[in-house]
Amino acid sequence: MKKLCWLMLFVLAFPEVYAQKSDTTRNIMTKGSALIKERLVMDTMQGSNHKTQQDAGIAYNTGLAYFEQNNYEEALKAFTKAIEFDKEFTNAYLNRGITLLELQKFRQAIDDFDQVINVSPLSSAFLYRARTRYEMGEVDAAFEDFSNAIDFDSTNFHAYFYRGGIFFENEEFDNAIRDFTSAINVKPNFAKAYNDRASSKRMLENLQGAMLDYNKSAEIDANQPYVYNNRGSIKRLLEDYDGAIADYNLAIKLKPNYFVALNNRGTAKMKKGDIQGAISDFTASIEIQNEYNYAYINRGNAKFKQKDFAGAIEDYDTAIKIDSEYGNAFVNRGAAREAMQNYEGACDDYKRAVKLGVEGAENYVKEICK
């Protein structure tokens, strides 16, 4: 589905590319992929040396057909063939680059996007190179390319959307909101951009603003489980635990194995005092993802509330076994050990929490360690 979206994006982003090859492409496309494949096979078998634009176009369209079918290896061959026929076929480079991106052959993809940009610096080429660079972990370079994409086309809402994501990651939430808003201005029914803007507002503690954006996102597209989960969490933060549980219910209904939402619903139930219900949710979350340390921690917390400190410690132990670098788990286990008057054990846990950078844990060490 995601790959199809990419292709759709490409089609939307490059109307000018299709215009250049309008005659041959349109004709071949109407004949369907069976004919295209047949022709390509024939050419190959006969060892044809027809390096004409027409042959390049056929190979190019064959590549598109394979791409539609998510057959990226064959698409790659076809786009490569098209380039062999026509070494100046810019769109073939671009689409081969996108195909390579799907195949996670990032360096080669970059070479193709470079080729396009050197010949004709298109906004979309910058967009895809940015995506590729992001996948390669080159976030600064990706950011630069998203910005280039916007410079070349101020209506490139995808570029705004993804650059907003980088701003978010860098905790520049005001800038993120600005980019998500630009994306929405270009594409008013951009449900994902509403979600992401909502999340940015949440990070700025504008919970009501976030709520409105999550509402809008859900209104545009009612089939996004994570939007309900996120909205549920806003309600949880606003201490509207019934509303939160209702939203988590929607998220879980859309995606029954959504262990994150199950864990969150458990927390909301805890806040309502429904400890048993919470334990059921945490357990369900663990059954789906048995390496989910958060659900073990929260189930430990529920047992802690029930004063079942030994049971809580057992869950904290598991959480720590899964992720021994998560400091809060040590604080929680330390508190449970403290409650059981195992002060030496609590001291060890608080010291570990200090090493893991838990704020305030130094004071716990001072207080509990002899």
Add this chain to the structure above:
Amino acid sequence: MMEITNIPSFRNIVLISTFFILPLFSNAQNTNVEFNKKSFLKEDFPRLKEALAELDKGDKLFEMDTRALYLQALAHYNLANDFNPNNALLNYKIGKCLLYSLQKSTAIYFLDKAQRLNPNVSRDIDLLLGNAYHFNLDIDKAIEKYRKYMSGLNAEETKKFGKEVNKKLEECKVAKDLIEHPVRVRIDNLGSKINTRFPEYNPVINADETYLMFTSSREGTVDNGLDPMDLYYYEDIYTSLKNVGSWMETQHPGKPLNTEYHDATVWLSPDAQKLIIYRGDNGGDLLESQLKGEDWSEPIPFGKPINTKYHEASASYSSDQNTLYFVSDRPDGYGGHDIYSCTKDKKGKWGEPRNLGSDINTEYDELSVFMHPDGKTLYFSSEGHNTMGGLDIFKSIVENGKWSKPENMGYPINTTDDDGFLTISGSGIHAYYASFKPDGFGEKDIYMITFLGEEKPIFDANEDNLLSSTIIPFGVSTAPAIEVKTSELTILKGVVLDDVTRDPIEASIDIIDNVKNIPVTTTSSNKASGKYLVPLPSGLNYGINVHAEGYLFQSENVDIPPAKGYQEIVRDIYLKKVEIGKKIILRNIFFDFDRFTLRPESQAELTRLIDLLKEMPKLKIEISGHTDSYGSAVYNQKLSENRAKAVVEYLIAHGIDSKRLTYMGYGFTQPIATNKTDEGRQLNRRTEFKIMAK
């Protein structure tokens, strides 16, 4: 007709008079078995006779109405009870005796049984049951019994006893609240090196918790005598040192601290050089002793106006040791024992004691006072204020002469029994006190309380899929921040040693606030170990002047930045003998930057130098100035010379013969540290004097 005598005036026991007591054989239940021949078979008569004899002995002691004799009566009553456990009156008496013992909660069984055998066994049975449940922290039942007792009082009785019973009910209310919200502490027994099957109590400790003194009524005290009042051994003082985190074997310091009287610890200075004790002769007085080397000096009574013919049993010095907080039951107070303060004048004479007033003192007893080394937090025990029962420990902070409302230290530090004699460590993290606990070594033991601070937050673990694009994985919620309050105290400590032999020196150490140019405190190092320790408020610049006979004085400078908690600074001092050629750095002489004008903060240091020259009239010295390596050699030489000259001129102006003084400027030619760091350069910028003749 048998009657029960008055219940004595004693903590936790409400006064009852004889007219409450009813004849036992009225309304007797058929399950009540009287001590007479009708109730037993003939073959039991000899044992009946023995039991009656025990009853008689017990009654004689019981009627004496003292705690010790109640406990002695209990032994006889138990023998009688072995023969006939179903006598209401005997069960009542055993229950009442047990309320004076350490096992107070066991009184419930006997009092309850007495009431079941005969609901009218005594008018005060509900009151005593209320007391027993109160001690046992069964507060709802205590309230029920107190109310039942109250409802049975007539108007006259209500007028007489109502106030006391209402206080009990108020204590129950406080107890419920405090038990519901316990303070977060861990309580550790100090272990078998300190505690025995005998009572240990009144712990006092030095600032860094390495030296403990306490009181014990145990075998082996001086003369090994028993106090006839309670049949406990006479109290003596004991000590212990901490080594690598563990308390070492207890030592009995012997005379002169311990005598054939009651000798008890009262207060120990933070540096463990000065001790206040209580001695049981002369009605109970306070005495003071100094540690000379390894031996405590003969304790000297404080005398008037602190000691009187009344009872003075607890005291604590202020941090500068110029004010003494003490407890006395002298007649001009608010009732019972009150806390007083008394301040020394400049000549060291005590002024008139001042009652701390109604913010601290009540119509009930205030006892066991302790002033924290921070100089403003007073701990004391009281039967008044909002006690949860018996004596509770409270704390109050003085700001600008006004005491804050005493704050109950909370449960489980306080219980419904008597709690007191709390000593807080210099860091404020630990406290030491005595308590009877079933899992102890027997009788009262000494425990260390660790204040655990606020309850730790339990972190929820949540995440959301905040970004719909796949480039953002997760967001995790953040945790809230915690305060502890710790004390803002700096401990300055170290050793004073001979510069050459490294032998310990008993030296006098003066601490001066350099900014205000006033002395802060004076202490001395221990003769045997050379150790010293001074608690100091943070945020000031201090001059330290160390002087001992036969040695040149040594000056140090300590700048203590404002601290957010407890900290320790170690500064060892090496004193030099007065010998030709010896050099001493004058660390508390200050000049303005790039100038040779003496700053006012230098005055104390210069005065010491003048005193030295006056004490040793043959002494000739050279004053020398030194700089760091910043600037040219010529400039620095001139600057250092001018500064040395300024010191010499000051000395001459204050009566020192110019023939005894020379000065030199050495610029940066004689560094004592690297010039590559700020710290090194600061050490290099200095004024020295050198002995030229003596």
